[in-house]
Amino acid sequence: MDYLAHIGVLIAVYSILAVSLNMVAGYTGFLSLTHAGFYGIGAYVGALMSLHLHTPLLITLAVAVSLSGILGVLLALPALRLRDDHFVITTFAFQIILVSFLTNWTSITGGPMGLAGVPHASLFGWNLSTQTDYLIVTAAVAAFAWGISSRIEKSPLGRVLKSIREDDRLAASAGKNVALFKILIFAVSACVASTAGVLYVHYITFVDPSNFTVMESIFIVSIVILGGAGSLWGPVLGAVVLVTLPELLRFVGIPSAAAANIRQILYGLALVACMLWRPQGLIGEYAFGRAEKQK
Amino acid sequence: MTSLAGAQSLTKHFNGVVALADFSYTVAEKEILGLLGPNGAGKTTLFNVLTGLLAPDSGDAKFKGTALLCQPVHKIANMGIARTFQNLRLIRRITVLENVLLCFKNQPGENLLNVFFRPGLCRRHEAVIREKATELLLTAGLADKANDLADNLSYGQQKLLSLLCCLAADAELLLLDEPVAGIAPEMAERILAIIADLPNQGKSAIVIEHDIDALKGIAHRMIFMDAGRKICEGVPDEVLNDPRVIEAYLD
Numbered sequence: 001m002d003y004l005a006h007i008g009v010l011i012a013v014y015s016i017l018a019v020s021l022n023m024v025a026g027y028t029g030f031l032s033l034t035h036a037g038f039y040g041i042g043a044y045v046g047a048l049m050s051l052h053l054h055t056p057l058l059i060t061l062a063v064a065v066s067l068s069g070i071l072g073v074l075l076a077l078p079a080l081r082l083r084d085d086h087f088v089i090t091t092f093a094f095q096i097i098l099v100s101f102l103t104n105w106t107s108i109t110g111g112p113m114g115l116a117g118v119p120h121a122s123l124f125g126w127n128l129s130t131q132t133d134y135l136i137v138t139a140a141v142a143a144f145a146w147g148i149s150s151r152i153e154k155s156p157l158g159r160v161l162k163s164i165r166e167d168d169r170l171a172a173s174a175g176k177n178v179a180l181f182k183i184l185i186f187a188v189s190a191c192v193a194s195t196a197g198v199l200y201v202h203y204i205t206f207v208d209p210s211n212f213t214v215m216e217s218i219f220i221v222s223i224v225i226l227g228g229a230g231s232l233w234g235p236v237l238g239a240v241v242l243v244t245l246p247e248l249l250r251f252v253g254i255p256s257a258a259a260a261n262i263r264q265i266l267y268g269l270a271l272v273a274c275m276l277w278r279p280q281g282l283i284g285e286y287a288f289g290r291a292e293k294q295k
Numbered sequence: 296m297t298s299l300a301g302a303q304s305l306t307k308h309f310n311g312v313v314a315l316a317d318f319s320y321t322v323a324e325k326e327i328l329g330l331l332g333p334n335g336a337g338k339t340t341l342f343n344v345l346t347g348l349l350a351p352d353s354g355d356a357k358f359k360g361t362a363l364l365c366q367p368v369h370k371i372a373n374m375g376i377a378r379t380f381q382n383l384r385l386i387r388r389i390t391v392l393e394n395v396l397l398c399f400k401n402q403p404g405e406n407l408l409n410v411f412f413r414p415g416l417c418r419r420h421e422a423v424i425r426e427k428a429t430e431l432l433l434t435a436g437l438a439d440k441a442n443d444l445a446d447n448l449s450y451g452q453q454k455l456l457s458l459l460c461c462l463a464a465d466a467e468l469l470l471l472d473e474p475v476a477g478i479a480p481e482m483a484e485r486i487l488a489i490i491a492d493l494p495n496q497g498k499s500a501i502v503i504e505h506d507i508d509a510l511k512g513i514a515h516r517m518i519f520m521d522a523g524r525k526i527c528e529g530v531p532d533e534v535l536n537d538p539r540v541i542e543a544y545l546d
Contacts, residue, residue: 148411155417156404159397163386170384173346174398174464175372176405184407 005131009203011243012138013196016145018223018235020192023149025221026230026284027158028185029165030084033217034075034091037098038068038190040212042197044102047115047207057121057128057137057202064194072190076183095214102209114208121202134203141199142236145192150232152188161185165230222271228284237282242267299324299499300345300363300376300468305354307340307523314340315351316523322468322501325494329514329531330503333543337523338503339381342470346378347371358468373400377466379457381473381503387446391437391456394445395428396421398463424463431459436485451482458486469493469500475509487513507535507544519543 021035045064049055055063079090102109109115121128121137128134152158160181163171168178201207219242227238246263254262274281301321307314314337322328330338343349345356347368356363358374366374377398386394402424403409404417432438435455440448448456454474461469474490475483483506491513493500504510510517510531517534519526527537534540 151410152407155410156396156402156421157407157410159389159393160405162389163397166386166388167384169348169368170380170386171397172368173348173372173378173380173384174460175369175400177367177369188407 002131005135007244007247008135009131009138011239012135012142013200013203014220014223014239014243015142015236016138016196016199017193017220018227018239019142019145019149020189020196021220021224022229022231022235023152023161023185023189023192025224026228026234027153027161027165028182030182031088031221032091032186032189033088033214033221034095034098035189035193035220036212036214036216037095038072038193039197039200039216039220040098040102040209041068041071042194043201043207043212044109044115044197045194046198046201047118048108050119050121050202051115051117054119057123057198060121061195061198064198065191068190068194069187072187073183075190076186081179092214095217099209099213102212110208112209114206116206118201118205118207120205121199128202134199138199138203141195145195146232146236148188148192152185153232157181162230219267222267224281225279226270226274226281228281231281231284234281234284241282242270245270297324298322299326300356300358302345302356302363303354305341305344305351305356307337307344307349307351313337313523315344315354318354318520318523318525320518320525320528322499324467324499325497326499326515327490327494327513328499328501329510329517330501330520331505331507331510331517331534331540332520332526335522336520338520339472340523342378342472342501342503345371345470346376372464372466375465375467376470377461377464377468378470379454379461379472379474381476383450383453383457385445385453385457385460388444390442391445391448392425392428392432392441394456395431395459395463396424398460399424399427400464428463431462435459435489451478451486454478455482455486455489458489462489467498469498471500471502471504473503473505475504475506483509511535 017035017039021032025031042064045067046060049060049063075094079087082090103112123137128137160171160176164178164181172178223238223242224235226242228234245266249259249262298321303319305315305318318341332338340349344351345363347366351364358376361374363371386397403420409417429438429441432441437452437455440452445453445456458474471490475486487509490500490502502510502514514531516529517531518528519534519540521543526539527534
């Protein structure tokens, strides 16, 4: 039971991350390789605040969200002047910088050793401790994140974002301030991603930089693309599939030493297969990277 | 007639190729100005300069007394200039109706805070523009396609849709780049009728078109340009009988 709840928590955490990336990559059409970075910011803010200040969950979340939002805007300002591949490279660089920060700023982040003994979260006097407690809270936050993403998708704002994805010049010619919309959605996306970090660090009670490397960013991208970029449920479905798939491997009796590598191969294969045969993902409509770009 | 927009001495070179050379024009309120000229005469370049997609090397352009140059594309659009593109740009993977809706100005639902904190306002405004958009589609005869993807329309219907988008934007000046080139005669009729009706709604247009007969039917005034220069200007009959125009078109 606890094991199932644990898988549930992971699915919820990755759903939050995928839903947040989907706003940028799916609706607006630019791929970001820095979402593990915002996830990490959430995790470190969560760890530091609860270790040193013993803040309740809601306050930690508020601080993490604000900080990520600000960093999101700061990153978006220069990066969004670039298009397509150049944008991806810039977010990649930001991701690398962030991890080196976490690894080397030993006095605050504990460096590669990380921070241990992060206390469990408390929410209105309720001390979360069991897997089930965390499942309830992370699932609630994931539902909230999904609600935000759904509300945006169905609004006129969502229509503008999709028009930017399809043809940003035309969107500008229709009077839309493309740069502003891009910065806005990037910031919202960063805010949402950071909540996943806060929840995760309270749950695991430990944090180190290895969880937030570019591999993690690629994993989040894989979830979104496999599930279906641009669709509402795609990222959630992607998270369910990519989190449970490697768990199933355990039951086939593959030695744990090989399992980790097989998992990486599996992710890679899933991504390649998806790009080749089903670029719109399992349930998506929008074929990622196949936009008919009109110059 | 009062002048709505104009430009003085616009000049633009692309790597030594002249696209616009000392080009000036004005367009009055409720006037349809036809723009004629062989391929490469600089007609589309002019549109790109006027809408902020290209910066000219020198010159000056105004719209309702405000300087246009050096303004970002979206600001110029919001001042009241809408355009269509020669190579037909539409948001292809959203529906026909959504394409029209997208072009309405000042939508509260495009503001993130409104989306979450004033959903009622957004919904009401959306209902209003949805009604207007449906009406536009109805009058243009595209209502039955409203929920199809824009990509699934025929070429002529797509051109019609891009014109409807300019109407939805409620722009005072429409820049139409070959609105009827390459489409079936009856669809061309429909499009030309909409353009001819623009002055009645207080709007002006500059129309680029190679189909001289079509242009003659709607334009109040014409400019013939070649190699970035204005060759002649006047009422349609005058321009079309100018020996330089005859030479360019009949040779």
